[in-house]
Amino acid sequence: MANVTFSSPIMPKDVTVYAVAGDKGTLLALARKNDIPIPCQCQDGQCGSCLVKVTPLDGSSLKGQALTEHEKVTLSVNGKLSKELLAKAEVEDIPPPYRLACQYWVQDSNILVEFSGEPGVE
Numbered sequence: 216m217a218n219v220t221f222s223s224p225i226m227p228k229d230v231t232v233y234a235v236a237g238d239k240g241t242l243l244a245l246a247r248k249n250d251i252p253i254p255c256q257c258q259d260g261q262c263g264s265c266l267v268k269v270t271p272l273d274g275s276s277l278k279g280q281a282l283t284e285h286e287k288v289t290l291s292v293n294g295k296l297s298k299e300l301l302a303k304a305e306v307e308d309i310p311p312p313y314r315l316a317c318q319y320w321v322q323d324s325n326i327l328v329e330f331s332g333e334p335g336v337e
């Protein structure tokens with residue numbers, strides 16, 4: 216199970232959600248279920264509006280959090296995924312800091328999820 220803390224200047228305070236087995240969908244689905252206002256439009260990894268920054272907490276590892284093909288393209292086009300970060304993700308299984316909430320699957324890691332509230336802006 217995982218603690219997912221959402222933080223944004225558009226929220227009065229940070230919100231920590233304890234994600235249980237039934238919550239193991241996307242980060243965007245978990246946010247919506249808990250009324251966290253992460254912007255979203257396509258929900259398919261193509262618009263980039265659900266851009267978030269994911270930071271592991273408490274020594275958690277984010278290994279195994281593979282990027283989807285849509286995520287690779289959209290993050291690259293928006294300048295959030297350099298060739299170096301992509302290579303680290305694909306070769307060393309070190310995920311990049313910026314992700315798309317609709318493409319990121321909640322796992323057993325404790326994470327901080329930061330977003331601006333502006334579509335596509337971290």
Ligand code: FES
Binds near residue numbers: 263315
């Ligand atoms: Fe469009 Fe996530 S909602 S990329």
